[in-house]
Amino acid sequence: MRRTGIKRSLMTMLWLTSGVVVLVTAAAFSAYELLSARQLAERNLMTLGEAIASNSTAALAFENADDATETLSALKAEPHIVAAGLYTSSGKLFAQYRPSGGSEPLPATPPRLGYRFEEGSLIGAQPVVQEGRSLGTLYLKSDLGAIYERFRLYGLITLVIMGLSSVVAYLIASRAQRQISRPILALAETARAVSEKHDYSVRAPPAKENELALLTHAFNHMLTRIAEDQGRLQSQLTRLELLRRITRAISERQDLPSIFQVLLRTLEDDLPIDFGCACLKEEDTQTVKLATLGGHGLAFVEALGLQIGDTIPIDQNGLSSSIEGQLVYEPDTREVRFPFPSRFAKAGLCSLVIAPLLVENRVFGMLVCARRSDHAFSSTDCEFLLQLSQHAALAARQAQLHDALQRAYDDLRQSQQAVMQQERLRALGQMASGIAHDINNAISPISLYTDTLLEREPGLSERARGYLVTIQRAIEDVAQTVARMREFYRPREQQLVLARVTMNRLIGEVLDLTRARWSDLPQQRGVVIRLETDLAPNLPEIMGAEGEIRDALTNLVFNAVDAMPEGGTLTLRSREASSKDEEPHREVRVEVCDTGIGMSEETRRRCLEPFYTTKGERGTGLGLAMVYGMVQRHSAELDIRSVIGNGTTVGLSFPVSEASSGVTERASALAMPNRRLALLLVDDDPLLLKSLRDILEADGHLVTAADGGQKGIDAVTGAAQRGAPFDAVITDLGMPYVDGRKVAAAVAAASPETPVILLTGWGKRMLSEDDIPPHVDRVLSKPPKIADLRSALADLVTRPAEVT
Amino acid sequence: MQRRGLIALLVSLAACTCCGAIAAAPSEYEVKAVFLFNFSQFVSWPPAAFGTADAPLIIAVLGTDPFGHELDAVVKGERVGAHPLEVRRYSDVSQVKDCHILFIDRSEATQLGAIVQALRGRSILTVSDIDDAARAGVMINLVTQSDRIRMQINVAAARAGGLTISSKLLRPAEIVGPVEG
Numbered sequence: 014m015r016r017t018g019i020k021r022s023l024m025t026m027l028w029l030t031s032g033v034v035v036l037v038t039a040a041a042f043s044a045y046e047l048l049s050a051r052q053l054a055e056r057n058l059m060t061l062g063e064a065i066a067s068n069s070t071a072a073l074a075f076e077n078a079d080d081a082t083e084t085l086s087a088l089k090a091e092p093h094i095v096a097a098g099l100y101t102s103s104g105k106l107f108a109q110y111r112p113s114g115g116s117e118p119l120p121a122t123p124p125r126l127g128y129r130f131e132e133g134s135l136i137g138a139q140p141v142v143q144e145g146r147s148l149g150t151l152y153l154k155s156d157l158g159a160i161y162e163r164f165r166l167y168g169l170i171t172l173v174i175m176g177l178s179s180v181v182a183y184l185i186a187s188r189a190q191r192q193i194s195r196p197i198l199a200l201a202e203t204a205r206a207v208s209e210k211h212d213y214s215v216r217a218p219p220a221k222e223n224e225l226a227l228l229t230h231a232f233n234h235m236l237t238r239i240a241e242d243q244g245r246l247q248s249q250l251t252r253l254e255l256l257r258r259i260t261r262a263i264s265e266r267q268d269l270p271s272i273f274q275v276l277l278r279t280l281e282d283d284l285p286i287d288f289g290c291a292c293l294k295e296e297d298t299q300t301v302k303l304a305t306l307g308g309h310g311l312a313f314v315e316a317l318g319l320q321i322g323d324t325i326p327i328d329q330n331g332l333s334s335s336i337e338g339q340l341v342y343e344p345d346t347r348e349v350r351f352p353f354p355s356r357f358a359k360a361g362l363c364s365l366v367i368a369p370l371l372v373e374n375r376v377f378g379m380l381v382c383a384r385r386s387d388h389a390f391s392s393t394d395c396e397f398l399l400q401l402s403q404h405a406a407l408a409a410r411q412a413q414l415h416d417a418l419q420r421a422y423d424d425l426r427q428s429q430q431a432v433m434q435q436e437r438l439r440a441l442g443q444m445a446s447g448i449a450h451d452i453n454n455a456i457s458p459i460s461l462y463t464d465t466l467l468e469r470e471p472g473l474s475e476r477a478r479g480y481l482v483t484i485q486r487a488i489e490d491v492a493q494t495v496a497r498m499r500e501f502y503r504p505r506e507q508q509l510v511l512a513r514v515t516m517n518r519l520i521g522e523v524l525d526l527t528r529a530r531w532s533d534l535p536q537q538r539g540v541v542i543r544l545e546t547d548l549a550p551n552l553p554e555i556m557g558a559e560g561e562i563r564d565a566l567t568n569l570v571f572n573a574v575d576a577m578p579e580g581g582t583l584t585l586r587s588r589e590a591s592s593k594d595e596e597p598h599r600e601v602r603v604e605v606c607d608t609g610i611g612m613s614e615e616t617r618r619r620c621l622e623p624f625y626t627t628k629g630e631r632g633t634g635l636g637l638a639m640v641y642g643m644v645q646r647h648s649a650e651l652d653i654r655s656v657i658g659n660g661t662t663v664g665l666s667f668p669v670s671e672a673s674s675g676v677t678e679r680a681s682a683l684a685m686p687n688r689r690l691a692l693l694l695v696d697d698d699p700l701l702l703k704s705l706r707d708i709l710e711a712d713g714h715l716v717t718a719a720d721g722g723q724k725g726i727d728a729v730t731g732a733a734q735r736g737a738p739f740d741a742v743i744t745d746l747g748m749p750y751v752d753g754r755k756v757a758a759a760v761a762a763a764s765p766e767t768p769v770i771l772l773t774g775w776g777k778r779m780l781s782e783d784d785i786p787p788h789v790d791r792v793l794s795k796p797p798k799i800a801d802l803r804s805a806l807a808d809l810v811t812r813p814a815e816v817t
Numbered sequence: 818m819q820r821r822g823l824i825a826l827l828v829s830l831a832a833c834t835c836c837g838a839i840a841a842a843p844s845e846y847e848v849k850a851v852f853l854f855n856f857s858q859f860v861s862w863p864p865a866a867f868g869t870a871d872a873p874l875i876i877a878v879l880g881t882d883p884f885g886h887e888l889d890a891v892v893k894g895e896r897v898g899a900h901p902l903e904v905r906r907y908s909d910v911s912q913v914k915d916c917h918i919l920f921i922d923r924s925e926a927t928q929l930g931a932i933v934q935a936l937r938g939r940s941i942l943t944v945s946d947i948d949d950a951a952r953a954g955v956m957i958n959l960v961t962q963s964d965r966i967r968m969q970i971n972v973a974a975a976r977a978g979g980l981t982i983s984s985k986l987l988r989p990a991e992i993v994g995p996v997e998g
Contacts (some may be wrong), residue, residue: 070859075855080988
């Protein structure tokens with residue numbers, strides 16, 4: 014275990030240290046001992062030798078061997094002497110000694126003087142001297158038993174001391190170790206407890222030693238810091254979780270109010286705050302509007318004196334820094350002078366945070382959070398609210414984008430439907446166009462002959478003349494019906510034939526035409542629609558297409574009547590005005606007013622779109638679109654004022670123009686060619702050919718008829734070759750194989766002087782499509798009117814004559 | 818010088834030993850001559866015994882000289898401390914004056930008492946080989962016992978003469994009681 018680990022290592026360390034010290038000391042001691050023991054042994058032997066030698070002098074001097082032997086035998090006291098001998102000065106062995114049982118041999122002659130260790134023994138040769146005279150030599154040989162004995166003794170002592178010192182060292186070490194290891198173990202124990210239980214409130218017991226006390230203090234300090242950090246982390250995590258929850262909740266919502274609602278609810282419950290509301294910045298004004306209140310908000314509404322929808326001025330309330338995108342924190346609202354925070358103080362909300370709702374660097378609103386106690390928001394809270402407001406702003410932005418996307422998608426679907434409608438109308442229009450062409454061809458002879466009869470037969474009875482007039486009117490009606498049918502489809506802006514229009518007369522006509530709708534039909538249902546007209550006298554004439562303007566006004570009257578199902582007042586107004594444009598000019602303004610149901614903002618915005626209708630199946634959705642088309646073609650202006658429940662006023666402003674060029678004078682229609690003309694008629698319809706020929710011949714012209722394009726071309730080239738070209742060529746446009754275009758081209762090639770008049774059942778449409786073929790001088794629509802024909806001939810044929 | 822003498826002695830001894838196989842062991846008086854010389858090593862005289870520091874130490878023979886030239890050979894060139902050695906011969910005790918070691922030959926045996934008497938109190942080491950000479954008052958008596966020469970020492974006589982005999986000399990010797998005659 015770790016516990017014994019540190020203890021044991023400390024113990025071992027201390028113990029080993031003392032052990033090594035003891036060992037080294039013992040080793041040094043032993044080395045010294047070894048050296049000194051040898052020296053001591055040597056000196057002992059020397060002393061012994063000197064004593065023996067000194068005692069042997071007389072024996073040697075007086076050759077008393079017995080005495081010498083006796084002297085030597087004193088060596089018995091020294092058990093390590095293994096041999097001793099006395100040699101006379103002549104080198105003869107004089108006396109010897111061996112311990113009992115010893116058999117050490119003696120050298121025959123005295124060895125070299127001195128003491129030395131030799132072959133595991135200590136040998137000494139000591140001169141025997143008396144009064145400076147050498148009498149002989151003493152030889153001593155000692156084993157090293159003494160040294161060994163000494164060593165054994167010392168070894169034993171060393172062992173005992175080491176044992177003792179070990180015990181003492183152990184005791185000291187264990188005590189010292191405890192002093193060091195106890196606080197460390199306590200630290201380790203604390204650390205273990207902390208890591209196992211994650212309880213950072215545990216503290217290590219304070220230690221006494223300085224460094225350890227420092228360490229323990231540092232450790233405890235660290236624990237405190239960790240506990241703080243842990244707490245901070247925990248709260249951060251909680252915040253993060255809250256942020257995640259709110260973000261998810263608001264991202265699931267698509268509209269601003271419910272985003273704010275869920276945001277405020279969650280904040281109130283989980284942050285928590287005592288009061289929360291969201292404000293939106295008012296466009297173009299320096300105010301914010303209280304948009305959403307949190308769930309607790311109602312409790313404070315009265316005290317605050319604020320209601321949903323109330324506006325709060327920005328500058329007067331110190332909200333400008335918030336509008337600039339900064340988070341505003343009022344730790345104590347009681348100390349702020351601005352009225353807005355003061356209201357909070359009065360309502361008992363003492364701390365206040367205002368977080369901006371910022372999208373693409375633009376603040377569109379603010380999130381207001383408050384708590385009852387002052388200084389209640391920490392910097393973490395503020396940070397959190399700022400982050401949250403960013404998320405909320407993003408979600409709001411997303412909601413806006415989603416809304417825009419939805420609208421775009423709706424528009425797209427609408428456009429798609431419109432295109433489909435238009436396609437259908439286009440097909441219908443083409444069909445109608447074909448039918449119109451055939452009908453026009455068919456009724457052309459009727460029209461021509463009727464005109465001729467009325468004009469040339471003075472002998473007709475009144476009744477016949479009356480019938481013929483009826484026929485003529487019917488034919489005109491048919492022609493107009495066909496024309497309207499053809500106008501049903503208008504792929505693009507038409508080239509207008511403008512004429513002077515007197516607006517007041519036109520208004521009168523419109524009111525006559527629509528009388529059934531605004532007078533008779535409502536009256537059948539018991540509803541009264543009162544008509545008021547307010548027409549300015551002496552209005553200037555405007556340039557316009559009368560029919561179109563009439564149709565437009567009719568549509569507006571219908572709409573006004575439809576807007577008043579319970580009755581009301583229909584007012585038509587006309588007056589002269591001057592425009593407020595950069596180039597001031599005079600205008601004629603017409604207004605159609607009703608006192609009906611009015612239009613919503615949405616309807617007002619969309620009412621000009623084609624196929625947009627509020628009338629359900631009854632409406633085509635084309636009425637106002639047509640009006641708008643007319644307005645654009647006349648360079649006029651249209652404005653609509655409407656208040657729900659109060660009625661609608663549609664105004665049309667037509668510019669007054671002095672220009673009259675390109676306008677065919679009615680008078681010129683009465684013109685006649687002033688001479689007899691050679692004319693070529695080309696048509697594949699024999700009935701038409703015959704009727705035209707009859708009428709033109711009746712006018713006194715020389716008429717050549719060609720029933721087909723090729724025959725017409727042959728006639729033109731033939732006449733040109735004869736040197737007598739036609740004065741004019743009148744040709745149908747649509748013919749099999751060779752059509753009017755080719756005929757016109759052939760005329761231009763053969764006799765360029767000859768004008769070409771093109772008759773067409775598609776007349777107006779061709780005009781509108783800028784499709785007038787080259788070399789065609791005039792286009793007349795079928796059924797042709799005699800007057801038109803005459804006028805055209807007079808214009809084209811006579812003019813060059815006048816010039817020349 | 819002393820050493821050289823010793824060496825000379827050793828050489829001569831060695832020569833004797835070498836020739837020992839043929840020649841006989843050293844004669845009795847040869848040994849006794851060496852003994853006489855050796856006594857000078859173990860005995861100390863009072864300072865008054867020497868006139869000067871380098872006054873010779875005199876070994877004298879009283880009576881017939883049994884040594885021949887042996888004694889001279891032994892002391893020749895030897896010194897004891899600062900004192901050179903000198904050999905003198907006296908025929909009568911009256912002649913004995915400045916002498917340090919006096920060998921009394923057997924020829925004087927009859928007059929031994931007188932001689933001892935005459936020399937009493939004087940710092941002269943008296944040596945003799947006359948039987949029981951020590952008991953008669955001679956300081957050192959050389960006795961031949963089973964071919965070996967042994968010493969009998971009359972310590973009291975020596976003390977009376979102011980001489981100090983080394984204990985070393987006393988150990989191999991036989992101490993003879995002070996029988997005053």
